[in-house]
Amino acid sequence: MGDALGAGIEFEWIEDILRRFGPGGSTDYVEAYGRRGAITDDTQMTLFTAEGLLRARVRVAREGVVDVLAIVDHAYARWLQTQGERSPRWDRDAQDGWLIGVGDLHHRRSPGRTCLSALRAERAGSVAQPLNDSKGCGGVMRIAPVGLVGEAGGDPFYLGCALAALTHGHPSGYLAAGALAMAIARLLAGEPLDAALDAAEARLPERPGHEETLGALHAARALAASGAAPGPEAVATLGAGWVADEALAIGVYGALVARDYAHGVLVAANHSGDSDSTAAIAGSILGMTLGPDAIPSAWLAELELRDEIERLAADWVAAFGADGSLPAGLAERYPGW
Secondary structure, eight states, X not given: OHHHHHHTTTTSOHHHHHHHHOTTOOOSOOOBTTBTTOOOHHHHHHHHHHHHHHHHHHHHHHHSOOOHHHHHHHHHHHHHHHTTOOOTTSOGGGOOSSGGGOGGGSSOOOOOHHHXXXXXXXXXXXXXXXXXXXXXXXXXXXXXXXXXXXXXXXXHHHHHHHHHTTTOXXXXXXXXXXXXXXXXXXXXXXXXHHHHHHHHHHHGGGSTTXXXXXXXXXXXXXXXXXXXXXXXXXXXXXXXXXXXXXXXXXXXXXHHHOSSHHHHHHHHHSSSSOHHHHHHHHHHHHHHHHOGGGSOHHHHHHOTTHHHHHHHHHHHHHHTOTTOOXXXXXXXXXXXX
């Protein structure tokens, strides 16, 4: 939802946004890609992240072992195919599952150049062997599903870092993803947002190059606690969101100052920067803290691919349910590779 709210203003300066929509900025969907409520590459890649994790769940249930990084990398290869390109690491003719068959996913919605080039590479990137030195926000904006697996599925901080490092090799590019995944996992466990952010911050010093991400979180929390009026001027002090640590900071700030779901995502969207990614991050956090009933029904009604997103969400709940069993038919929809 945050992604769609930011999609129509992503490449606009805040002065133009305010001139166009008034002193409150954008308060609703703005037409993008030929429609209202359009998603971008952020939601596309988040869906394929979730699909990859579901397929890893199937693999564990059937085989007892799994290479999660390889299975999610395979999912990203399917996303790349929807963009009209291919990964040399995977057979183009062996792509399966229902998600790649959703025709409306086969549109380019300003995909990040780093994601495209990394997924076209002969090998996958990793923390130990990065493909590049990019700290763009393309890793953190897609990583929320890792937190939704929870800590029962392993270490969300480690997995968030590792999956982001498939494409983004700078420490800030993957540590921001690990921090967001960790925070969402703690929210899933029932902790309040401040405690969840404490847990994420506590993990960052374990890794070299953590200073930018930790500093960005500190700045976001300090700004939220300062009493400064939430708005574009405040957001601008945190950056523009094109890089991962700034995107995380703006998303966290929007969630911290939110009066409600709508207010928080709009704070995170209205600025001169990567509006869809920052609002997507805010939406991921607020969705966990406030629940789906907090999302305005009018926005839901116009959201692109709402039915497909809810179908994937229902499969997610079934797959990661409390009893640990694998529901009938799930393995056919999410083959374990």
